[in-house]
Amino acid sequence: MHISSTRLFAAWTRPVRQFALVLTGAIALQGCEPGPPEIEADVLIIGAGIAGLSAALEASEAGATVTLLDMNSVGGGHAVQAGGLFMVDTPLQAVKGIEDSVDLAIADMQAWGEDADLAWLRRYVEASRPEVYDWLTRLGVEFALLMPAPGETSVPRFHFTRGTSVNVVVPMMRTALDRAGVRWRMNTEATGIGVAEDGTWEIAARNLRLGDTEQLKARSVVIATGGFEGNLERVRANWLPGVEQPKRLLNGAGRFATGSGLDLGAQAGAVLNRLNKQTIFVTGFPNPRDPSGEHGLLAMNPTAIFVDNSGRRFMNEDVPRKTLETTVLAMPGQSYWMIFDNKGRRRLQVRGAPWLDRDTLDSEILGNPEIVQRGDDIATLAAAAGLPPSELELTIAAYNAQVVLGEEDQFGRFSADIEEDKPPTLGEPPFYALRLYPMSRKSMGGLVIDADARVLNSAGAALAGLYAAGEATGVAGINGSHGGSGTFLGPSVFTGRIAGRTAARTALQDRPAGETSVPPAEPAPAGDGTLLDAAALDALLANSRPGYWHFEQAHALVREREWRCAECHGEQWPTRTAVTAQEKRAQLESCARCH
Ligand SMILES: Cc1cc2nc3c(=O)[nH]c(=O)nc-3n(C[C@H](O)[C@H](O)[C@H](O)COP(=O)(O)OP(=O)(O)OC[C@H]3O[C@@H](n4cnc5c(N)ncnc54)[C@H](O)[C@@H]3O)c2cc1C
Numbered sequence: 351m352h353i354s355s356t357r358l359f360a361a362w363t364r365p366v367r368q369f370a371l372v373l374t375g376a377i378a379l380q381g382c383e384p385g386p387p388e389i390e391a392d393v394l395i396i397g398a399g400i401a402g403l404s405a406a407l408e409a410s411e412a413g414a415t416v417t418l419l420d421m422n423s424v425g426g427g428h429a430v431q432a433g434g435l436f437m438v439d440t441p442l443q444a445v446k447g448i449e450d451s452v453d454l455a456i457a458d459m460q461a462w463g464e465d466a467d468l469a470w471l472r473r474y475v476e477a478s479r480p481e482v483y484d485w486l487t488r489l490g491v492e493f494a495l496l497m498p499a500p501g502e503t504s505v506p507r508f509h510f511t512r513g514t515s516v517n518v519v520v521p522m523m524r525t526a527l528d529r530a531g532v533r534w535r536m537n538t539e540a541t542g543i544g545v546a547e548d549g550t551w552e553i554a555a556r557n558l559r560l561g562d563t564e565q566l567k568a569r570s571v572v573i574a575t576g577g578f579e580g581n582l583e584r585v586r587a588n589w590l591p592g593v594e595q596p597k598r599l600l601n602g603a604g605r606f607a608t609g610s611g612l613d614l615g616a617q618a619g620a621v622l623n624r625l626n627k628q629t630i631f632v633t634g635f636p637n638p639r640d641p642s643g644e645h646g647l648l649a650m651n652p653t654a655i656f657v658d659n660s661g662r663r664f665m666n667e668d669v670p671r672k673t674l675e676t677t678v679l680a681m682p683g684q685s686y687w688m689i690f691d692n693k694g695r696r697r698l699q700v701r702g703a704p705w706l707d708r709d710t711l712d713s714e715i716l717g718n719p720e721i722v723q724r725g726d727d728i729a730t731l732a733a734a735a736g737l738p739p740s741e742l743e744l745t746i747a748a749y750n751a752q753v754v755l756g757e758e759d760q761f762g763r764f765s766a767d768i769e770e771d772k773p774p775t776l777g778e779p780p781f782y783a784l785r786l787y788p789m790s791r792k793s794m795g796g797l798v799i800d801a802d803a804r805v806l807n808s809a810g811a812a813l814a815g816l817y818a819a820g821e822a823t824g825v826a827g828i829n830g831s832h833g834g835s836g837t838f839l840g841p842s843v844f845t846g847r848i849a850g851r852t853a854a855r856t857a858l859q860d861r862p863a864g865e866t867s868v869p870p871a872e873p874a875p876a877g878d879g880t881l882l883d884a885a886a887l888d889a890l891l892a893n894s895r896p897g898y899w900h901f902e903q904a905h906a907l908v909r910e911r912e913w914r915c916a917e918c919h920g921e922q923w924p925t926r927t928a929v930t931a932q933e934k935r936a937q938l939e940s941c942a943r944c945h
Pocket residue numbers: 396397398399400401402419420421422425426427428429431432433434435436538539540541574575576577602603604606607608610611702791792819820821822835836837838839840842
């Protein structure tokens with residue numbers, strides 16, 4: 351293998367210097383015999399979330415060879431936990447008798463986001479039907495439901511499958527597995543980036559399971575590493591302008607959403623913008639299964655009232671999410687309590703972890719005094735929560751009186767005359783108090799891209815052969831300062847497709863005449879077909895291993911629910927790392943079981 355001397359960027363950080371040394375070492379070992387540089391793929395995509403998958407499908411369709419690199423052991427990214435997609439003027443809307451238009455959608459999003467990148471907003475809204483809805487439908491995605499997004503949109507546009515968006519990314523992954531030119535490198539983290547003299551990109555990649563490092567060369571690189579909301583230091587360092595930093599801030603994003611792609615981009619000379627535009631939810635509470643106490647789950651309860659530390663209500667609980675966020679973040683302490691009674695207990699919804707169900711909600715959340723306080727009367731509840739008892743009693747009595755007497759709510763939650771609008775009274779013991787905190791969620795800034803998804807430097811010039819998509823770009827700024835519902839997944843697909851398309855076009859142009867695409871060879875299975883049993887699994891789970899995070903998370907649940915191995919594993923995919931296309935296809939059958 352010949353590796354030409356590498357031109358290094360000024361901003362090399364430590365791991366990349368090591369990478370440069372490794373390269374020099376390789377040259378010394380191999381001698382200087384000239385030969386063609388070994389190219390891993392025409393297009394190398396960092397991140398196999400919804401944006402990276404969109405790029406991979408588009409690039410491989412154009413005839414490029416593709417490597418999908420991901421530090422997780424499974425693809426899909428946040429989308430497996432996410433809900434729906436904001437799309438405009440779609441067949442599903444038509445079936446439901448909803449009339450929509452591009453102009454109406456742009457006006458809605460502009461009003462909500464306040465300072466959206468208008469060019470990208472228009473581009474997305476115009477493309478959401480043909481480039482996202484129709485395209486995904488052709489891949490086998492079935493949009494079945496339209497969910498409300500109160501106060502955000504004039505007509506419903508929040509499209510759901512019959513489940514989470516795992517049902518969006520699984521068909522995408524299935525299609526990618528059918529493409530011979532797509533190679534998967536899982537458990538592999540991109541840690542550095544540089545350009546070789548021949549103009550190809552070189553990525554330093556570390557295999558998290560084996561601990562070894564490789565350099566991967568590609569003609570085009572797409573950064574699709576997601577946002578940085580899983581990295582609270584970074585969230586705080588780019589905190590919302592004019593808003594106080596919360597004392598307690600929870601992490602409502604994923605383990606791999608550290609913003610490492612922003613560092614890679616910066617290393618390559620890219621400029622970052624809009625970093626302080628972040629969606630911070632204010633309905634988080636600590637995940638009882640996270641020993642660090644940092645990870646948050648999301649709570650909703652339409653029957654609850656909210657009270658501040660003085661035990662008083664402070665707002666209409668039914669306002670749009672943005673108003674709730676702005677109000678709570680401006681409050682002293684930036685924390686408040688959700689109060690409900692035994693009737694309302696059944697209306698509590700919690701999101702954010704696959705282990706949640708009615709039983710674990712009862713035992714680990716409602717029955718967990720670290721998280722939820724309970725009392726047979728209001729005074730006991732208040733004492734447990736540390737709220738002033740007489741104030742809380744007065745608040746609830748006044749609220750109940752308004753509901754019962756048919757009065758107008760003092761905060762406008764319900765009016766005097768409309769009976770159906772009224773939430774129930776809080777009267778049936780036991781009573782519950784759940785303390786809520788701000789929680790990071792979605793990045794609305796990051797790498798700056800042009801209309802072709804090319805990554806730009808501070809002079810506004812494109813870095814040749816480098817592309818970015820999805821939340822790593824803050825979905826191109828289409829949200830402005832306030833994230834909408836469903837306005838991340840769709841734009842991730844859209845920017846991903848553009849990046850994949852342009853990346854493939856340039857890579858194919860740069861390909862030397864006569865060189866053809868050589869699809870990667872089918873990898874050999876990683877072990878024999880022996881089926882392990884539960885005892886063998888327990889032994890594997892006894893000590894946590896680097897690169898096995900998802901395996902451990904998933905199989906802790908398998909053991910807890912006492913699922914049989916054969917429910918997911920079998921002849922097509924024995925109990926081993928899925929590496930062949932057949933094994934990966936069989937593996938995809940299991941995802942919706944937990945997500
Ligand atoms: C709980 C939750 C619910 C949400 N609900 C919705 C919703 O209903 N609608 C909506 O539109 N949006 C929603 N969002 C936002 C949406 O899910 C994300 O914006 C979107 O999935 C981002 O896709 P992506 O492909 O850009 O990034 P990601 O999905 O984050 O994927 C990035 C991938 O890159 C990998 N990676 C990162 N760094 C590296 C590296 N250095 N080397 C190798 N691999 C790397 C990661 O492992 C990951 O697989 C939600 C987000 C969260 C957290």
